[in-house]
Amino acid sequence: MAQLTVLVCGATGRFAALTDVLIGRGHRVLAGTRRPDSAAAQRLRTRGARIVRVDFDDAVTLRCWAARADAIVAAGTAHAAGPAADVRHGRTIVDAAAATGLAHLIYVSVAGAEQRTGVPILDSKHEVEQYLRGTDVPHTIVAPVYFMDNLWNPWNAAALAAARLPSPVSRSRPLQQVPITDMLDFTAHVLQTAQPSGQRIEIASDEVTAEHAAEVVSQLTGRPVAVADPPAKQPNPLFTWLEHVGSTVSIPALRQRYPDVGWHTFADWASTQDWRSHLG
Numbered sequence: 001m002a003q004l005t006v007l008v009c010g011a012t013g014r015f016a017a018l019t020d021v022l023i024g025r026g027h028r029v030l031a032g033t034r035r036p037d038s039a040a041a042q043r044l045r046t047r048g049a050r051i052v053r054v055d056f057d058d059a060v061t062l063r064c065w066a067a068r069a070d071a072i073v074a075a076g077t078a079h080a081a082g083p084a085a086d087v088r089h090g091r092t093i094v095d096a097a098a099a100t101g102l103a104h105l106i107y108v109s110v111a112g113a114e115q116r117t118g119v120p121i122l123d124s125k126h127e128v129e130q131y132l133r134g135t136d137v138p139h140t141i142v143a144p145v146y147f148m149d150n151l152w153n154p155w156n157a158a159a160l161a162a163a164r165l166p167s168p169v170s171r172s173r174p175l176q177q178v179p180i181t182d183m184l185d186f187t188a189h190v191l192q193t194a195q196p197s198g199q200r201i202e203i204a205s206d207e208v209t210a211e212h213a214a215e216v217v218s219q220l221t222g223r224p225v226a227v228a229d230p231p232a233k234q235p236n237p238l239f240t241w242l243e244h245v246g247s248t249v250s251i252p253a254l255r256q257r258y259p260d261v262g263w264h265t266f267a268d269w270a271s272t273q274d275w276r277s278h279l280g
Helices: 017-024 039-047 059-066 083-100 120-133 148-152 154-161 180-193 210-221 237-244 251-257 266-270
Strands: 005-008 028-033 050-053 071-075 104-108 139-144 164-166 175-178 199-203 206-208 226-228
Touching: 005 017, 017 028, 017 039, 017 180, 028 039, 028 059, 039 050, 059 083, 071 083, 071 180, 083 104, 083 120, 104 120, 104 180, 120 139, 120 237, 139 180, 148 154, 148 266, 154 164, 164 210, 175 180, 180 199, 206 210, 210 226, 210 266
Parallel strands: 005 028, 005 071, 028 050, 071 104, 104 139, 139 199, 164 226
Antiparallel strands: 175 206
16 A cells, blocks of 8 residues: 555544544645644644644645645535635635646535535535536545534533433434544545545445434433434524435445445444533
């Protein structure tokens, strides 16, 4: 396996563990962050990454570091900066890859963004995907479904403290999910083994209802955990889309096609989580 130099954009964010995955597989990592002096950046430095300042609003610096990499892994900024900035930043990343003759850009999008949905954080990804497809940049689009790890979002803390499992959809509605660890493992696998032929790959690890998930957590913790239903009038357009449309990944086919990825069911993932620090 060839050793690659990978520029990981937003390396101190939600997907920070990708640096650990890549270094663990023998690759060199340029960990791009707006805050090279942060504690999160220091942790990556101790793991062996080279910390570099990357700001998506600074196209010149981004191109400088892209020119030193074999590949870039980049996700969106919709949650942190809003959909409009997400589109602008995504195009800046694509432009940097195009200007430097990059060998492989892996753009982490989201399942469902292959077409317009009316959901802002999906449609911003759609815009970037379309822009990328209009270039000659060798790329792969990795499009995960809803993250299991979203359970730990701060706004879910109160429900969890009351031993109620929050859900973006109604309790009996099956929801395709993937843990972040599987997405990172899959991304590293694609980086190492796939030809950047412009594929768009939607990934999911399991499909469960909130009722089943609550049963799993109850069994793991030895205490009853109920389901916290979403509000009757759902203000989040993503949750409305998940309820009425949702993703349709063929999970058996995905596992058959990528048997070397360590896929986790919801029960597998839940067994690795620290429930005691979240459930009241």
